[in-house]
Amino acid sequence: MPVDFYYTPGSPPCRAVLLTAKAIGLEMNLKLLDLHHMEHMKPEFLKINPNHCVPTIVDGDLAIWESRAIITYLVEKYGKDDSLYPSDPKKRAKINHSLYFEIGTLYSAFSDQYYPWIFAGVPKTDEKEKKIADALSLLDTHFLGSNAWIAGDSISVADISFAASISTIEALNVDLSPYPNITRWLSKAKSSLVGYQECNQKGIDGFKAMVAALTQK
Known part of the structure; x- marks a missing residue:
């Protein structure tokens, strides 16, 4: 199953995740949240992220928010090599x-x-x-x-x-x-x-x- 990505494009941290996914060739299932209409406070999203913030990803049974944790995880799991986040x-x-x-x-x-x-x-x-x-x-x-x-x-x-x-x-x-x-x-x-x-x-x-x-x- 693809990684679900909850985001809003105006957010710099969300854009960092989009850029990272593009860099490693990862196609994500994009789920746009309208923060103005409080979609991040809906019960179904709060079950995923009780901190009700974007960006958030769901990869199988794993849910992560905080963009810097997300981008390092994506590169480690889906990157073709470790050039963007070296193991050294x-x-x-x-x-x-x-x-x-x-x-x-x-x-x-x-x-x-x-x-x-x-x-x-x-x-x-x-x-x-x-x-x-x-x-x-x-x-x-x-x-x-x-x-x-x-x-x-x-x-x-x-x-x-x-x-x-x-x-x-x-x-x-x-x-x-x-x-x-x-x-x-x-x-x-x-x-x-x-x-x-x-x-x-x-x-x-x-x-x-x-x-x-x-x-x-």
Whole structure:
């Protein structure tokens, strides 16, 4: 049976899963959830994911949410090789390090500033914007300062996850010009990641339209 994938295309973590599946040639059973109409709170979905969030996958008797857990699982189970998530302990540690930094620092700072502004009209603050800038600076200097890709010299699941996040930050007109390594990497990721336009850019375009509608009221 195919993997069931519950998602919404505007979500960066959901787009990271779509990009990963495309990279490994995995066809999933796509199950679009309309969060605006609270489909993620329906009893049948809560049985699968009591945390009522996307992305979520169901693979046989296994249900997983949290995108970074999902993408590493998919590559380990369905990838033709381990190039996107190497079995070598040091290489894998660098990838895990970057993924934990992304969710714990960068994406957390971005979400804390922009999602309350988009969905609840909460004013943005300079303090929160500085946290985003600090995280971007770390990404630019520490992770990408001497690497072609996020965690080394080749594309990994870290690049897929960061591409979904950073392209969303870019779409909200956060100035990335102070971070030359990020802009170099993002340009290369857009042209190198399999299915970027289909799996990521379409979702970004829809996300931008939604943000415009919600913030111009």
